[in-house]
Every structure is written in C-alpha cells, then in structure tokens.
Amino acid sequence: KQEVTQIPAALSVPEGENLVLNCSFTDSAIYNLQWFRQDPGKGLTSLLLIQSSQREQTSGRLNASLDKSSGRSTLYIAASQPGDSATYLCAVRSTDKLIFGTGTRLQVFP
C-alpha cells in the first residue's frame, strides 16, 4: 500500500531564505507526483506536476525534483517571502488514485 510522508510537519523561516520541503513515498511504481499549496480555510492550488519519466519541474521560484528509485521528491523554494506561508502537500498517483501526504506547514516571517 502506497504511503506518503512529509517531513517536517511545520517549518518557520525568515524571509529571503532558500528552503527545501521533503516528500517520501513507499512504492516507487508511480505515474506522477503533484505538489499543492493550501492556504488556511481554502482549497488546494496545484503548483507543479512531475511525470514519472521526468526528474524535475520548475515554475518561477519553485523547483520540484523526483527520484523514483529512492522514493523521494523535494520542493525547493527560492528567496522565500511571507506570501509563501501556507501548507504544502505532495500527492503521488499510484494506479487510479492520488495518495496525499499530510503536508508541511510553512511560515515565512518578515
């Protein structure tokens, strides 16, 4: 059974820092991995989607990497800003289902 883990559960950093969020999964037979952002009381916003054949995807200050063999993905946020404060979720597609991690709650303070 696929399990997705995100560590740390919470992270607090000063503005301007580059930071890395981690996501690990137990079964390397995946179709793709998706990173989401969730603001308090809101829905999920898709940030990046990495297909199983890809190694990384970039969007602005965000870069996500995927290492299927080791069951890991990282989300790199460059030059963090207070507006980046949110919960970041990763989700792995195995067969017909998207399996979610429990998220990393990020706070960026001025």
Added chain:
Amino acid sequence: NAGVTQTPKFRVLKTGQSMTLLCAQDMNHEYMYWYRQDPGMGLRLIHYSVGEGTTAKGEVPDGYNVSRLKKQNFLLGLESAAPSQTSVYFCASSTALANEQFFGPGTRLTVL
C-alpha cells in the same frame, strides 16, 4: 472560467439527517473526484468518476453515494449523517487520470 465550484460552503447536520454536496466544473474535464480532509490524515479519496454516468469507489466510500448525471456535475450524498463524517470535503477534476487535478474551495461539514 469559474473552475471548480462547490455548494454549500458550510453545513451543520444532526446525526441521521441527509444532504447532498454539489460540485460543478466548467473546464470540460472527464474525471471528477470527491475527497475528505481530516486533521493529521491528509486528503482521502471517497469516490471518483471517469466520465458522465460512471462512478467508482475510492479509499473511504462507506456512508457516501455519488452520481454523475451530467459531465460538469458530480454530487456527493450522505444518506444518514454520522459524527464521523464531520470533515472538510473537496471536489476536484482533471482531463485524465494522469493529469493535473484542480480543486474546489471545499465544504466544511459538521455533524452533531
């Protein structure tokens, strides 16, 4: 485009009552999904649909029913609500199973 919308945004039910949550998408997506989000457990798939007139069970389907009579709408029903169904419910849609999912804003349901 409105994207994915959900109705209602909030609802309080008493144990045993029934209700229907409505999800609508205007992106012409084939696939639609219902998830629930509980503290410390992440999002879990309740039911999903791969096209109009089709539905399938997800990870936690018990106590819920769904219908997809029109391509743009996906309904989630609770026939007899239980306190364990207190949660935030999210609807999502995608063009295909392997493609990016787009989420609605959620419905916060409390069952007393």
